[in-house]
Amino acid sequence: MTIVESNATGRAVGGPGLPQRRHLVTEIPGPKSRALLERKSSAVARGVGITLPVFTDVAGGGVLVDVDGNSFIDFGTGIAVTGIGNAAPAVVAAVQEQVERFTHTCFMITGYDSYVGVAEALNRLTPGDHDKRTALFNTGAEAVENAVKIARSYTGRQAVIAFDHAYHGRTNLTMALTAKAMPYKSGFGPFAPEIYRAPLSYPFRDGLDGPAAAKKAIAVIEKQVGASSTAAIIIEPIQGEGGFIVPAPGFLTTLQEWATANGVVFIADEVQTGFARTGRMFASEHEGLVPDLVVTAKGIAGGLPLSAVTGRAEIMDAPHVGGLGGTYGGNPLACAAALAAIDSYENDGLLERAREIETLMLSRLRELQASDPRIGDVRGRGAMIAVEIVDPVTGEPDAALTSKIAAGSHANGVILLTCGTYGNVIRFLPPLSISDDLLHDGLDVVRQALEAA
Template sequence: MTLVETPTTSTVPLGGPSLPQERRLVTSIPGPKSQALHARKAQAVSAGVGVTLPVYVVAAGGGVLVDADDNSLIDLGSGIAVTGVGNSAPRVVEAVAAQLGQFTHTCFTVAPYDSYIEVAEALNRLTPGDHEKRTALFNSGAEAVENAIKIARHFTRKQAVVAFDHAYHGRTNLTMGMTAKNQPYKNGFGPFAPEVYRAPMSYPLRDGGLDGVVAARRAILQIEKQIGAENIAAVIIEPIQGEGGFIVPAPGYLATLVEWCRANNVVFIADEIQTGFARTGHMFASEHEGIVPDLICTAKGIAGGLPLSAVTGRADIMDSPHAGGLGGTYGGNPLACAAALATIETYEADHLVERAAAIGRLMGDHLGALAAADPRIAEVRGRGAMMAIELVDAATNEPDAALTGRVIAAAHAAGVILLGCGTYGNVIRFLPPLSIPDELLIEGLQVIGDVLARES
């Protein structure tokens, strides 16, 4: 085993415990303590709960995770876009600790509290559009999507829902039905909820660079002929697809869908669970296309790592359900609300929208240089701190999932946390925390370049 001597060390610029910002390998990955913990996991935890990289974390902050063997790994995953403000960000820690000393739970629908209202007010202010809005809080992204569909159906008195190729919306029964990828999300778990239909997505790399407006009209024609606008309650789409491969639709695609929805009494739902909260260089990815969703689903980056999600949207739609129709025991838990308020303050006070845009430029330059020299990188795509590369067989241009798996495994062994995605399993996504120092991010990208060179 070759241990890595890290040339760069810096302090944490935003958030997290005072951890050296370095890649440090003391043992192989995973080390003996993590291996022992993983053996315990196999005996105690359902085998259905998979683990991408079995290193067991004891500390995290800035752009690193430290495991039980004292290895320090560069974090290019952010817990799947959750820790945008960094792990244990100071404002979040302080706010949650203060709330913990006051009370931990009452159930907002039994005995409410003001922090739930403050989070709703913040989301009403931050989400696209200057119309009157309302918000409801939940626990997970899938739960937000489920409730958005409930609200749209109640408002329109229609039932059908349109999702898109390559979509990912969650693991509950309804959201599995809207998710496109079979393995591992859907296989063997059906039957799924009815009245869910699928339309073609704009995927510029794989649809010949089809114009966004033309691609949207193609989808709309299929929707009208196979379902009928008079039956459709909602169209739901990720402005940039996440698990589907960080697919950025061609310009005009989303706007054309919104226009059609407006004309046909169909609720347009933006699933911004992965794209929201500064991740793409705007507070929300919908802003890149100038669209204003009727409803927007958020989670992940909303509360600095605590479980919270929301549906925010037009007041007339959100006020449609009867009292008691929305809610849940833990939805808008006071600890999560305290964390969300501190997280939102951090995004704004520390200018993390601008930071995400700067990270995007840095990653775009480095990944673009790799792509220019390596024909196996078919495309570099994404926005802000949400970037990806799609890997293919250079001779056939077919998706190369095997190469992708080898690159991710080698990066893990070298101390860089990477996540794969894509319907074809051939996309590597980059989701660094916005608190990562530039030099650490550059080092992580250089590791990826070295791994690709060795895999030639």
């Protein structure tokens, strides 16, 4: 078995006190996880899969420990959720204090100050100094749906433009916005109408600069939909499930200029990119982009379910009273967690830490790319980095090799996720609380998995 230790101090509980090391004591999965997998197969719907077949006991800092005592380096963070680290002490304390006071009232019945506090924080932090309003929900998909509702209410139009490789969720409307069929859409139609798709800027594959790629997309929108029918454009400033695609400079701002000129609401889906993940509080800031509406979730509340739509006051206030909301939207436990998490993002140096992670990871991965032509592209920002795996002769996507790299990393104690329309992208989403030692060790494992494959 492999044992690698780094800053291995503290007691074996969740949070940063957990020993920060990769430490395998059984095969993967171990006997306790295998027993739980058997229980899962007879109790949980088949459609709910597990990427790495282990069951978590505790997690914190940059590691996750399974029920068999195996300690994994966490390069997944629950798909970009636990950016401040799992079981972060400030979040735990805030939730404990709140749960002793009350767990739920439904904000639409009787309000509470933490909902207002989260809205005030998002109004202050999202790009732009214009007057803003916020509404809170539960999941990223729910927030996306509400952003579309708000845009349609404001404009009186119906059509919504999404982009190639996009991922916006698993509900009916968000499946329509999502580009990838398997596993997200296949067999689940028909989908919501008045959704149209435009080409994305994909520098590694299209070779276009940002403005040229935007003009191509705008031509498709004008010819196939028409500006006068379009309520909104929705786009991820850096794509998530689609492959961590970073659009060429000028693509997003050119799209926004067109949207503004034509009365189209520009929605930035920052569900995966928000809250210091890319080295800025929001990825839109890298391009100087000021969206009309910003959708957030994932990293907002340190692991508790919460999402939001934040935007221009006149747009957000377009729906009638009672037109927005939900039973659990802005749950008080999640709001307490969010206020603690946001404080950490602002005051614990996590923006700077994300940029340090970017420097380290890009250096290591580009060094590996220079010696291995199967790595076609290395891209990303902050702690949102990816490598695209290709056939070294043809440049075509190599999903089979990508799967082997991920499986080899899993077997040796690194939680690693894949993504991309073609299944050939490895994505790195480490927590901002991770140590450099764990980053280097995890990247060594990935390098070994690539060599072995």
